[in-house]
Amino acid sequence: MSYPFLKGHGTENDFVVLPDADGTVHGDLSAERVRALCDRRSGIGGDGVLRAVREGDGWFMDYRNADGSVSEMCGNGIRVFARYLHEREGEAFPMRITTRAGVKVLDRAGDELTADMGRPEVLGETEVSVMGRTWPALHVSMGNPHAVAYVDNLAEAGPLLEPPEHDDAVFPEGVNVEFVVRRGERHVAMRVHERGSGETRSCGTGACAVAVATALADDAPRGTSYRVDVPGGTLHVVWTEDDRVLMTGPAVLVAEGVTDL
Ligand SMILES: N[C@@H](CCC[C@H](N)C(=O)O)C(=O)O
Numbered sequence: 001m002s003y004p005f006l007k008g009h010g011t012e013n014d015f016v017v018l019p020d021a022d023g024t025v026h027g028d029l030s031a032e033r034v035r036a037l038c039d040r041r042s043g044i045g046g047d048g049v050l051r052a053v054r055e056g057d058g059w060f061m062d063y064r065n066a067d068g069s070v071s072e073m074c075g076n077g078i079r080v081f082a083r084y085l086h087e088r089e090g091e092a093f094p095m096r097i098t099t100r101a102g103v104k105v106l107d108r109a110g111d112e113l114t115a116d117m118g119r120p121e122v123l124g125e126t127e128v129s130v131m132g133r134t135w136p137a138l139h140v141s142m143g144n145p146h147a148v149a150y151v152d153n154l155a156e157a158g159p160l161l162e163p164p165e166h167d168d169a170v171f172p173e174g175v176n177v178e179f180v181v182r183r184g185e186r187h188v189a190m191r192v193h194e195r196g197s198g199e200t201r202s203c204g205t206g207a208c209a210v211a212v213a214t215a216l217a218d219d220a221p222r223g224t225s226y227r228v229d230v231p232g233g234t235l236h237v238v239w240t241e242d243d244r245v246l247m248t249g250p251a252v253l254v255a256e257g258v259t260d261l
Contacts (some may be wrong), residue, residue, distance in 0.1 A: 005037070006084060006256040007044060010076030011249055012201035012232025016046040017084050020062075021054045030066025036261045038066035043261055047197045048074060050081045052089075059085055060098045065196025073101035073143035075204020079113040079251035082106035087253060101143025109248045117142055117205070117245040120212045128177050129165040131158045137177070138213045142245070145175045145195070146209035150217075154181055154191050160199040178206045181215070188214055189229040201232030208245045211237035 003025050006017040018036045020026045026033070029051055038046045046080040048071075051062035061081045063074045078097060085091040104173070105116040123139040128147050147166060151157060157164070157179040164177040174195040184187050190210050192203040195238040211226040216223075222241040227234060235249040 002258050005044060005086070005259050006251040006253055008080040008083065008251065009232075010079045010202065010204065010251045011230050011235060013076035013203060014046045014201075015074075015077050015080050016044050016048060016049045017080065018051045018252075019084075019088070020051050021089075021221065022095070023053050023132065026051060029062065029064065033066075033116075033261065034068040035065045035066065037259070044259065047194065047200045050074070050084075052075050052081065052084065054188045055098055057094055058098060059089075059091070063099070065194070067196045069196040070100070071144050072197065073104075073117075073141070073205055073246055075101050075115060075117060075206075075208060076202055076249065076251075077204070078104055079204070080253070081251060082113055082115075083251040083253055095189050099143070106155065111250070112248050114246055114248040114252050115204070117208050117247055118222070118241050120208065120239065120245050122212065122216065126167055126170045130160070130162075135179075138209075138216075139170060140209035140212050141206045142205040144205055144212050145171050145173065146178060146206055147171070147175050148178045148180060148210050148213040151179050151181060154179060154189060157191060160193045163195070163198075164193055176203060176206055176209075178203070178210050180210050180245060183227075185227065186218075186220070186224060187227045187229075191231065202230035202235070204235065204247055207235040207249075208237050208247050212239055212245065243249065 049064040121141040137147040137149040207228040
């Protein structure tokens with residue numbers, strides 16, 4: 001079966017977009033197909049898949065990690081998804097997109113897009129370990145689970161080839177782990193090991209979790225903007241007075257075609 005796809009990225013967190021307006025092209029998208037599409041040697045390559053399904057008068061973003069697992073939310077992915085809906089489906093900004101973590105609103109910010117990621121949940125202290133070293137971490141949910149750990153330098157966490165170890169009782173569904181260093185006033189840099197995808201060049205929900213954790217550590221007033229550098233670029237994140245997290249960053253479509261993977 002041949003079907004259309006697009007390829008896009010946000011700060012080099014890259015995705016295969018699958019148009020599936022009425023849900024008949026992929027039906028129940030199999031984990032095997034997701035893995036084949038995301039394979040960087042034998043497939044199109046990507047950190048995940050964004051399946052675009054019509055829901056009422058809007059759209060549902062069906063997000064899958066590269067290993068085929070389902071996640072509630074993807075912050076870089078939803079900007080790419082909004083770019084796709086605008087450029088290929090004629091949707092206007094601001095637009096509402098349904099995800100497994102609720103409805104998100106996307107709007108233009110110059111050449112970039114801002115996603116209203118909704119309310120963060122700060123769920124307490126935990127710890128993560130890599131290669132025999134353990135760091136304290138803050139458990140933050142952006143609809144999906146994150147553990148934010150501060151390190152002295154980003155090389156400390158090693159190559160992140162394996163998922164960092166975590167407490168299964170705290171994270172029964174697994175966790176995305178962000179390692180963070182301070183770069184300056186309201187400025188941090190991070191590396192991430194994503195649940196279901198491994199180390200990636202960026203993670204939007206991760207950047208939001210990092211900004212929330214850092215704002216709490218700084219006792220910063222709500223509305224303070226944080227610059228979050230990731231290996232693939234820069235995101236800007238604000239935790240607003242009315243308890244929403246706004247994330248701004250690039251979203252680019254780079255290719256489209258037809259595949260029978
Ligand atoms: N890269 C994403 C997060 C994708 C989902 C994550 N791996 C999970 O399993 O929760 C982002 O930009 O937020």
